[in-house]
Amino acid sequence: MKLDKLNRIFNATLNLTGKVGIAGLKMSSIAKEASMATGTLYLYFKNKKELLNALYFKLQKESAPALISEINHLPIEIQLYKMWSLALKRLVENNLRIIFLEQFLISPYVSESSKEMDARFRNYLRDLLDKGKKENQIKDVDSNILISLIIGFLRNFSTYIFKDKEGELSEKSIDESFSLCWEAIKK
Amino acid sequence: MKLDKLNRIFNATLNLTGKVGIAGLKMSSIAKEASMATGTLYLYFKNKKELLNALYFKLQKESAPALISEINHLPIEIQLYKMWSLALKRLVENNLRIIFLEQFLISPYVSESSKEMDARFRNYLRDLLDKGKKENQIKDVDSNILISLIIGFLRNFSTYIFKDKEGELSEKSIDESFSLCWEAIKK
Amino acid sequence: MKLDKLNRIFNATLNLTGKVGIAGLKMSSIAKEASMATGTLYLYFKNKKELLNALYFKLQKESAPALISEINHLPIEIQLYKMWSLALKRLVENNLRIIFLEQFLISPYVSESSKEMDARFRNYLRDLLDKGKKENQIKDVDSNILISLIIGFLRNFSTYIFKDKEGELSEKSIDESFSLCWEAIKK
Amino acid sequence: MKLDKLNRIFNATLNLTGKVGIAGLKMSSIAKEASMATGTLYLYFKNKKELLNALYFKLQKESAPALISEINHLPIEIQLYKMWSLALKRLVENNLRIIFLEQFLISPYVSESSKEMDARFRNYLRDLLDKGKKENQIKDVDSNILISLIIGFLRNFSTYIFKDKEGELSEKSIDESFSLCWEAIKK
DNA sequence: GATGAATGAGGATTCATTCAT
DNA sequence: CATGAATGAATCCTCATTCAT
Numbered sequence: 001m002k003l004d005k006l007n008r009i010f011n012a013t014l015n016l017t018g019k020v021g022i023a024g025l026k027m028s029s030i031a032k033e034a035s036m037a038t039g040t041l042y043l044y045f046k047n048k049k050e051l052l053n054a055l056y057f058k059l060q061k062e063s064a065p066a067l068i069s070e071i072n073h074l075p076i077e078i079q080l081y082k083m084w085s086l087a088l089k090r091l092v093e094n095n096l097r098i099i100f101l102e103q104f105l106i107s108p109y110v111s112e113s114s115k116e117m118d119a120r121f122r123n124y125l126r127d128l129l130d131k132g133k134k135e136n137q138i139k140d141v142d143s144n145i146l147i148s149l150i151i152g153f154l155r156n157f158s159t160y161i162f163k164d165k166e167g168e169l170s171e172k173s174i175d176e177s178f179s180l181c182w183e184a185i186k187k
Numbered sequence: 188m189k190l191d192k193l194n195r196i197f198n199a200t201l202n203l204t205g206k207v208g209i210a211g212l213k214m215s216s217i218a219k220e221a222s223m224a225t226g227t228l229y230l231y232f233k234n235k236k237e238l239l240n241a242l243y244f245k246l247q248k249e250s251a252p253a254l255i256s257e258i259n260h261l262p263i264e265i266q267l268y269k270m271w272s273l274a275l276k277r278l279v280e281n282n283l284r285i286i287f288l289e290q291f292l293i294s295p296y297v298s299e300s301s302k303e304m305d306a307r308f309r310n311y312l313r314d315l316l317d318k319g320k321k322e323n324q325i326k327d328v329d330s331n332i333l334i335s336l337i338i339g340f341l342r343n344f345s346t347y348i349f350k351d352k353e354g355e356l357s358e359k360s361i362d363e364s365f366s367l368c369w370e371a372i373k374k
Numbered sequence: 375m376k377l378d379k380l381n382r383i384f385n386a387t388l389n390l391t392g393k394v395g396i397a398g399l400k401m402s403s404i405a406k407e408a409s410m411a412t413g414t415l416y417l418y419f420k421n422k423k424e425l426l427n428a429l430y431f432k433l434q435k436e437s438a439p440a441l442i443s444e445i446n447h448l449p450i451e452i453q454l455y456k457m458w459s460l461a462l463k464r465l466v467e468n469n470l471r472i473i474f475l476e477q478f479l480i481s482p483y484v485s486e487s488s489k490e491m492d493a494r495f496r497n498y499l500r501d502l503l504d505k506g507k508k509e510n511q512i513k514d515v516d517s518n519i520l521i522s523l524i525i526g527f528l529r530n531f532s533t534y535i536f537k538d539k540e541g542e543l544s545e546k547s548i549d550e551s552f553s554l555c556w557e558a559i560k561k
Numbered sequence: 562m563k564l565d566k567l568n569r570i571f572n573a574t575l576n577l578t579g580k581v582g583i584a585g586l587k588m589s590s591i592a593k594e595a596s597m598a599t600g601t602l603y604l605y606f607k608n609k610k611e612l613l614n615a616l617y618f619k620l621q622k623e624s625a626p627a628l629i630s631e632i633n634h635l636p637i638e639i640q641l642y643k644m645w646s647l648a649l650k651r652l653v654e655n656n657l658r659i660i661f662l663e664q665f666l667i668s669p670y671v672s673e674s675s676k677e678m679d680a681r682f683r684n685y686l687r688d689l690l691d692k693g694k695k696e697n698q699i700k701d702v703d704s705n706i707l708i709s710l711i712i713g714f715l716r717n718f719s720t721y722i723f724k725d726k727e728g729e730l731s732e733k734s735i736d737e738s739f740s741l742c743w744e745a746i747k748k
Numbered sequence: 749g750a751t752g753a754a755t756g757a758g759g760a761t762t763c764a765t766t767c768a769t
Numbered sequence: 770c771a772t773g774a775a776t777g778a779a780t781c782c783t784c785a786t787t788c789a790t
Contacts, residue, residue, distance in 0.1 A: 017293075023210035024295035027764055028773095037772040039766080048764065103290060106204075108211035144347055145364050149336075149371075152343025157335035164331070177332050184336075184371030214781060224755040229782065391667075397584035398669035401760060411776040416761065477664060480578075482585035518721055519738050523710075523745075526717025531709035538705070551706050558710075558745030588785055589752095598751040600787080609785065 006044060008034040010055050018096040022052075022103040052109040059097050076132045077182065083128075084154070084178040091158030092169045098155065122147055129185075139187050146185050153181055193231060195221040197242050205283040209239070209290040239296040246284050263319045264369065270315075271341070271365040278345030279356045285342065309334055316372075326374050333372050340368055380418060382408040384429050392470040396426070396477040426483040433471050450506045451556065457502075458528070458552045465532030466543045472529065496521055503559075513561050520559050527555055567605060569595040571616050579657040583613075583664040613670045620658050637693045638743065644689075645715070645739040652719030653730045659716065683708055690746075700748050707746050714742055 012033035016025055027048055031038040045051035074082060104110060125147050132138030157177055161169050199220035203212055214235055218225040232238035261269060312334050319325030344364055348356050386407035390399055401422055405412040419425035448456060499521050506512030531551055535543050573594035577586055588609055592599040606612035632643040665671060686708050693699030718738055722730050
């Protein structure tokens with residue numbers, strides 16, 4: 001019913017963004033990909049801009065927080081490892097989301113309210129790293145650099161797995177990549 | 188004259204892509220940003236698709252190779268450091284280029300010939316890392332992971348500097364970020 | 375419904391060609407003359423070229439053959455007379471079609487397949503005249519000359535009736551013009 | 562010099578009209594065909610409309626009147642024969658002119674003054690036929706019909722010679738065609 | 749005079765949005 | 770609710786015209 005249709009619309013939009021980018025998204029293509037009539041899209045969203053913004057918020061909501069709440073009570077290296085492992089898996093699974101999120105933020109469709117960045121995940125990491133510095137486990141280096149290392153590495157590696165390995169992410173890959181990350185940032 | 192105009196067109200396109208994304212690019216805006224008439228664009232390019240592809244090729248040609256030829260005779264850690272420093276500076280300076288390159292590759296404007304990715308830079312790194320492994324300086328880890336760490340970190344950190352630090356990249360930032368990277372990948 | 379709209383488009387195009395020629399045809403004028411939105415034209419035809427070619431084929435199909443099949447069993451003079459009378463009436467009624475057909479064939483819109491001329495009517499006449507020569511009724515003169523006389527006279531006279539007589543074609547005109555034609559070609 | 566350039570422009574325009582019709586005429590193509598710069602056209606004509614109208618007047622001036630003045634003192638059948646022969650030769654030689662004249666008259670470029678048709682030739686013929694009727698040589702039939710026969714036959718036959726016989730017009734063709742015409746209209 | 753690069757108004761085409769069914 | 774044909778504003782692109790050289 002209603003929820004099913006919403007999901008079909010969101011999935012169609014994600015898939016198409018992965019193929020043709022935001023510049024190539026047409027309402028008619030989205031409808032076709034979601035197996036419904038173009039007009040139906042307008043029963044669920046006032047216009048294209050709102051559809052895209054709704055998807056953006058949905059993706060934001062689903063990503064970081066879930067991740068965070070699952071692990072924020074563990075010791076730092078473990079917590080980082082869990083975070084790394086979970087994030088990597090999620091990013092590989094959901095690589096289309098990343099493409100959408102990144103393109104969306106510089107498209108003419110961003111509503112003002114969307115601009116409050118994916119700061120949440122960065123903030124979680126910042127807190128975690130500061131705690132780690134106090135406990136003498138993490139290098140005493142500007143947290144922004146550390147965050148860039150972690151997030152940049154995660155994103156780039158996940159895209160590589162998604163594109164070149166067809167999404168096959170082995171435990172060994174997770175461990176090896178985390179080791180590299182950890183050795184870089186640990187004291 | 189001719190070259191000057193081409194550059195004005197390319198710069199205008201880059202600037203606008205940074206502001207509105209490929210989805211928001213209009214030929215009329217590009218012309219306005221480049222201080223010329225819309226029709227003039229069509230003296231230089233057959234249509235929008237060809238303009239964007241021409242820019243893509245230009246950016247590809249200018250990026251990696253220059254970087255590589257300047258340093259590929261030095262010892263590995265030094266070479267990596269030079270590469271890091273140069274790449275970081277260039278990425279910060281040219282952050283708009285990255286945005287364009289990334290968006291372009293999943294836009295409806297990519298011509299078939301454009302799809303041969305920016306493999307060059309990855310290849311240079313792969314060679315360098317393999318050499319490093321033989322000389323026992325680099326961890327014996329799948330090069331794809333190492334490459335993701337380096338490139339992902341570089342891109343994410345450069346974007347952070349460009350956006351949040353207004354492009355002010357200190358030597359200290361370069362050194363600190365490289366240290367993190369080096370400690371991660373060195374044996 | 376669908377057929378009705380196609381006809382409205384075709385009629386609008388014919389009328390406008392009569393007024394402003396193919397050089398003056400605008401998609402927006404055609405739409406206006408056909409009482410629909412410009413975009414609607416593109417639901418039925420990919421572009422201007424295809425619209426004009428479709429009209430050309432339709433007109434070709436409708437013209438000569440119908441004429442021929444109605445009469446090709448009668449004796450020659452009668453057949454020629456019927457042909458003359460029918461053709462003249464049809465040409466007067468459909469003078470706009472002639473204008474369109476003639477202009478179209480040297481416009482930039484002709485698709486390759488359209489170039490196979492209106493040979494059909496000429497061929498019918500050639501057969502008829504050859505039969506007439508065998509039966510000793512028609513002068514033993516190169517058929518191409520006879521055909522030019524018949525077709526040229528028909529076209530020029532019909533245009534005169536259409537333009538200067540507002541399409542009022544009397545039986546007397548038909549008979550008189552046919553007599554002239556018959557006296558010219560009969561043995 | 563000046564005259565030479567004007568002629569190059571007029572010839573270029575005629576040739577191109579034969580190829581692409583008035584709908585396909587571009588000022589830039591005319592200039593190219595005439596081996597000069599686009600801007601040069603505007604030294605000789607204020608704009609496209611005036612160029613086309615100038616050509617129209619030139620062609621009108623050159624056709625009928627010359628013809629008429631050469632022969633208007635001879636007896637009727639001879640005069641008609643001369644007219645026929647001269648007109649046919651001229652029409653074959655100058656078939657491109659006919660195409661231009663016919664297309665031009667329903668293009669958006671006709672200036673008001675151009676609309677006073679090629680009435681001159683029709684008028685000359687009308688006078689001639691009326692004289693012939695008085696002298697009992699020509700059938701007592703509405704002159705408009707006779708004129709249509711003559712002009713329609715001339716045009717259609719000349720186009721046939723131009724297109725299918727590559728402009729090779731034999732004396733025999735002239736005589737045979739005139740005989741047909743004469744037998745049709747003589748008493 | 750001659751040139752042809754540059755201009756921008758105007759026409760072709762696309763596609764977000766509506767609305768009768 | 771769902772549909773998809775119809776709409777027309779917005780965008781791409783062309784080409785008559787201008788003007789600096």
